[in-house]
Amino acid sequence: MVEHIVLLKFSPKTTIEQKQETISRTLLLKEVIPGIMDIQQGINFSNRSKGFEIGLTVRFEDRTSLENYGPHPAHQEVFAYLQEIGVEDIIVVDFEF
Template sequence: MIEHIVLVKFSQETTNGQKQELIRRTLELKNIIPGIVDIQQGINFSDRSQGYEVGLTVRFKDRESLENYGPHPAHQEIVTYLKQIGMEDSIIVDFEI
């Protein structure tokens, strides 16, 4: 299995409502994109996050599923929404478990 971790930093203009909408949309991907075993996302509450406000973990059945996830139209809609609401930076880590 593959674990995909994403941390996102937003502009100060990004609202909590927009972040909640991002989470709602992202969690729907489990029912849309093949190969997703589990998906979790939430707003950070720790003061150790260095400004990264939203965390995402996606567990895939294999590397092929991860490779298909990136260009999938439903995932690309999320990427577009992230840009629209003011994503400033992200950190992405993928590893095999």
């Protein structure tokens, strides 16, 4: 299995409603992208986040599923929305277990 971890930092102009919409759109990816075993996302409440506001974890069956996720049209739509609402920085970590 593969764990995909993403941290998102937004512009100060990004609203809480836009962040909630990001979460709603992302969670729907499990229904349309093959190979996603589990997906979780939420707004950070810790003061240790260095400004990153949303955390995402996606568990995939294997590396091939992860490789197919990035270019999938549904994922690309979410990514385009992130850019539209002012994502400023993204950290991604992937590991196999």
